[in-house]
Amino acid sequence: MAAAVVLVTGGTGLLGKAIQYIIETEPVGSKYGKLPNETWIFASSSEGDLRDPEQTNKLYEKYKPTHVIHLAALVGGLFRNMKYKLTFLRDNILINDNVLHASYTHKTTKLISCLSTCVYPDKAEYPLDENKIHGGPPHESNFGYSHAKRLVDVQNHAYREEFGCNFTSAIPPSIFGPHDNYVLEDAHVIPALVHRCYLAKKNGTSFIVGGTGKPLRQFIFSRDLAKLFIWMLREYDDVEPIILSVGEEEEVSIKEIADAIVKAVGFEGHYSFDTNKADGQFRKPASNKKLLDHIGSFQFTPFEQALDISVKWFIENYDTARTGNKKA
Numbered sequence: 001m002a003a004a005v006v007l008v009t010g011g012t013g014l015l016g017k018a019i020q021y022i023i024e025t026e027p028v029g030s031k032y033g034k035l036p037n038e039t040w041i042f043a044s045s046s047e048g049d050l051r052d053p054e055q056t057n058k059l060y061e062k063y064k065p066t067h068v069i070h071l072a073a074l075v076g077g078l079f080r081n082m083k084y085k086l087t088f089l090r091d092n093i094l095i096n097d098n099v100l101h102a103s104y105t106h107k108t109t110k111l112i113s114c115l116s117t118c119v120y121p122d123k124a125e126y127p128l129d130e131n132k133i134h135g136g137p138p139h140e141s142n143f144g145y146s147h148a149k150r151l152v153d154v155q156n157h158a159y160r161e162e163f164g165c166n167f168t169s170a171i172p173p174s175i176f177g178p179h180d181n182y183v184l185e186d187a188h189v190i191p192a193l194v195h196r197c198y199l200a201k202k203n204g205t206s207f208i209v210g211g212t213g214k215p216l217r218q219f220i221f222s223r224d225l226a227k228l229f230i231w232m233l234r235e236y237d238d239v240e241p242i243i244l245s246v247g248e249e250e251e252v253s254i255k256e257i258a259d260a261i262v263k264a265v266g267f268e269g270h271y272s273f274d275t276n277k278a279d280g281q282f283r284k285p286a287s288n289k290k291l292l293d294h295i296g297s298f299q300f301t302p303f304e305q306a307l308d309i310s311v312k313w314f315i316e317n318y319d320t321a322r323t324g325n326k327k328a
C-alpha cells in the first residue's frame with residue numbers, strides 16, 4: 001500500500017488528542033494502531049487558521065495529506081452558542097468550506113468530517129438516525145452551529161456527485177475525556193460538573209447540580225470515539241453519515257453522572273440538586289444500529305471507568321488544562 005499522510009484538523013482539541021493517544025499507544029499495525037506506511041499530523045489553529053482559504057491551502061501544501069479527519073470547529077456550550085449565533089454559523093461554514101475545497105483541489109483520497117447529534121431537528125421522532133438530520137429546524141439556541149454542520153453533509157453529496165470525491169461524515173453524541181474544555185461558563189455538562197465538583201472539594205463548598213438530575217443523555221468516551229474514527233478511515237467509504245455512539249440502552253442520567261463525578265473526585269461535602277433550574281428535554285437518544293451493522297461489534301469503555309480516567313486526567317493536569325484560569 002502507498003504511503004499515507006493522515007491530517008487531523010482540530011488535532012489539539014478533545015477528540016483530536018484522543019485520536020493521537022490511540023494512534024500512539026495501540027501497537028503499530030494493529031486494528032487501531034498506526035500502520036507502518038502512515039504519517040499522522042495533528043494540526044492546531046496556530047498552524048493555520050482554517051477560516052482563511054490561503055492558510056488552509058498552505059497547510060495542505062505543507063503536508064500533502066492523502067487522508068483528512070476534519071475535526072476543527074468553533075465548538076461551545078449553550079451560553080456561547082446562544083450569544084454568538086452568527087459567529088458559530090460563519091466561522092464553521094468558512095472552516096468547513098475551506099477544508100472540503102482544499103481536499104478536493106489537493107486530490108485527497110478520503111475526507112471524514114465531524115457533525116454532532118445536537119445539529120438534529122428540535123422536533124424529531126426518537127431515536128435519531130442518519131436519515132433525520134435535515135428533517136426540520138434545529139433548536140433555536142444553536143441554529144448557527146447546526147446549519148453550518150448540516151451543510152457539510154450537503155457539500156459531501158455535491159462533491160461526490162460532481163467530482164467523485166470520497167467525502168463522508170460522522171455523527172457523535174456528546175463527547176468527554178482528557179483534554180476537554182473545562183471553562184465554567186462555556187463547558188459541556190460533564191467537564192463543567194467535574195470542574196465544579198473539584199472546586200467544591202478544594203474550597204470546602206457545596207456541590208450543587210442544576211435541575212432534578214433525571215434527564216437522560218448519551219455520551220461517548222473520546223478514546224472510544226477515536227477508535228471508531230480510525231475504523232471509519234479504514235473501512236467506511238459511503239457518503240452517507242454514520243452515527244458513532246453508544247447504544248440507546250447506555251443513556252445515563254445527570255444524577256448518575258454527578259454521582260460518578262463525586263466518587264471519582266473523592267468529594268465528601270454537601271451535594272444536592274437545584275430543582276429550580278430547568279431540566280431541558282428528558283431524553284433525545286440516537287440509534288447506533290447502523291454502526292453496529294457495519295462494524296459488527298465494539299467494546300465501549302464502561303461509563304464509570306471512562307469518567308474515572310477523565311477526572312484523574314483533569315486533577316493531574318489542572319494547572320495546564322483548559323479551565324479559563326490564567327496560567328502562571
Ligand SMILES: NC(=O)c1ccc[n+]([C@@H]2O[C@H](COP(=O)([O-])OP(=O)(O)OC[C@H]3O[C@@H](n4cnc5c(N)ncnc54)[C@H](OP(=O)(O)O)[C@@H]3O)[C@@H](O)[C@H]2O)c1
Pocket residue numbers: 009010011012013014015016043044045046048049050051070071072073074075095114115116117172173174175176179180181188
Ligand atoms: N465536544 C463535544 O461534545 C462534541 C460533540 C459532538 C461533536 N463534536 C465535534 O467534534 C469535533 C471536535 O470537537 P472537540 O470537542 O474536540 O473540539 P475542541 O476541543 O473545542 O477543539 C477544537 C479544535 O478545533 C481547532 N480550531 C478551532 N478553530 C479553528 C480555526 N479557525 N482554524 C483551525 N483550527 C481551529 C482548535 O485548535 P486550537 O485549539 O489550536 O485553537 C482545536 O484543535 C468538532 O467538529 C465538534 O463539532 C464535539
